[in-house]
Amino acid sequence: MSASLVVLTDFLAVSNCALSYAATLAVPLHAHLVLLHLRHDGLLSPDEYSRQHTPQGEKQLEQVLGKLVTSLAVPAEVEISEEFLPDAVTDTVHHHHPLMLVLGRPGTATTPTELISVTVMDLLRTAPYPLLIVPTMGWEVQPPTHLLLAVDGQEFSLGLHAGVVDKLRAGFGARLSVAHITSPTDPQPPKSRETVWSVCASGLASDLTATDVHELKYPSVAEGILQAGHELRADMLVLIARRHSLLGSLFHRSVTAQVIRESQLPVLVLPSPD
Structure with a gap:
């Protein structure tokens, strides 16, 4: 079983530096990506968080995420969780034992800075794995040297x-x-x-x-x-x-x-x- 990187970000965003960066890291690390989509998270799924779920909407989401996976140049899989962040991540790391978690840090002015801190703190406390926080804007995705x-x-x-x-x-x-x-x-x-x-x-x-x-x-x-x-x-x-x-x-x-x-x-x- 290959190593894995668990990616936590807004997969429906137009620009997704966290996912691109995780894919860049995955190749030399010989790792595959696990895209963990949380339905009930205002930071990572703002659009879904603010609207009611419907069977049609869920099907469309699965199709969008499926296309996203096939567009990547590295092996990847999607996990959609109905749990809140701590429980969802705990379950995922227990199953995959990843090298690290990759968190996309929102770059919008409307995102409270306290929400970012709370998310990072929750992850480090409930799933003490290496955590890579990736800014979503203001930098160019390139391999770390x-x-x-x-x-x-x-x-x-x-x-x-x-x-x-x-x-x-x-x-x-x-x-x-x-x-x-x-x-x-x-x-x-x-x-x-x-x-x-x-x-x-x-x-x-x-x-x-x-x-x-x-x-x-x-x-x-x-x-x-x-x-x-x-x-x-x-x-x-x-x-x-x-x-x-x-x-x-x-x-x-x-x-x-x-x-x-x-x-x-x-x-x-x-x-x-x-």
């Missing part, structure tokens, strides 16, 4: 999902850089060696050196990560989401949530049980 990992200087573990970054690097020949953002008032000296050790100890990378680590000072950690991504010309950001940060009030104010809301690059969030 430079991954930028943002760390806080503390040790972390990734469990069974530590190898997903290695798979991306091997599949695309991508390089990995690390950004450690601290406040300008932080008196601590740079700790590049300690950062290298913590990343290698997590299993995320084994070939990292101190020259790959960028110690940066910035008033806002989230803004520093976004700026580092721009200055270093990264095309994917990688963040670590610790389990204790997924409490509602903490997560909405977290660096992870802010980067996800504002990034013009795909953001890969790796859940850590720490």
Whole structure:
């Protein structure tokens, strides 16, 4: 059985960067796509969410999704769920054990930023798999060639999902850089060696050196990560989401949530049980 990527997005949208990007990733990862369509979700299925279902409408939906699958250049299947997001995703990952989930982040001005944060938080809490958030506008879909990992200087573990970054690097020949953002008032000296050790100890990378680590000072950690991504010309950001940060009030104010809301690059969030 081949590896899989579970895609969560508005499949009926005119432009679908998340699906295109997932298809781009699937080829070198030797993975197939699972298109999970949620009928009852205001973020991922806005049109269906606001209208009543009819047998004719359901048949048309199946036809549209079927055509979408056949138009893809990679193997794909569709799953239509009547469940709400947490239960639907839990069932799907239990069945497919995907390499990652791919979530399309809406780009409309009418989408509340809090709704995006809630969706990401729910996914990380109920299905702790690598989660790739893809902006739906403002960037060009292209293979990742430079991954930028943002760390806080503390040790972390990734469990069974530590190898997903290695798979991306091997599949695309991508390089990995690390950004450690601290406040300008932080008196601590740079700790590049300690950062290298913590990343290698997590299993995320084994070939990292101190020259790959960028110690940066910035008033806002989230803004520093976004700026580092721009200055270093990264095309994917990688963040670590610790389990204790997924409490509602903490997560909405977290660096992870802010980067996800504002990034013009795909953001890969790796859940850590720490």
